[in-house]
């Protein structure tokens with residue numbers, strides 16, 4: 001299991017994950033995305049679910065009609081690890097293909 005990243009490492013990574021916010025400390029990386037329709041949003045969730053299973057690393061997902069909020073943290077470590085950066089990058093790719 002990956003180790004917790006330093007504040008500096010997460011901040012540096014956020015330069016390329018520019019749709020994501022991070023409140024620091026043990027908080028998760030968070031991204032919201034509005035999809036064209038509810039079904040498009042659910043399709044994104046379905047694709048992310050497959051990726052999460054392959055990675056054995058799972059985001060928290062909030063679904064509000066066609067707006068999705070993803071939160072990526074490593075629960076067992078209490079913060080952000082390299083797995084969260086990789087998962088956030090993959091979520092970006094799924095969203096980019098859907099909007």
Ligand SMILES: C[C@H](O)[C@H](O)[C@H]1CNC2=NC(N)=NC(=O)C2=N1
Pocket residue numbers: 056057058059072073074075076077
């Ligand atoms: C056994 C298995 O690897 C763990 O339960 C995994 C599953 N998915 C997970 N996902 C996330 N985000 N954090 C975890 O600590 C975590 N643990």
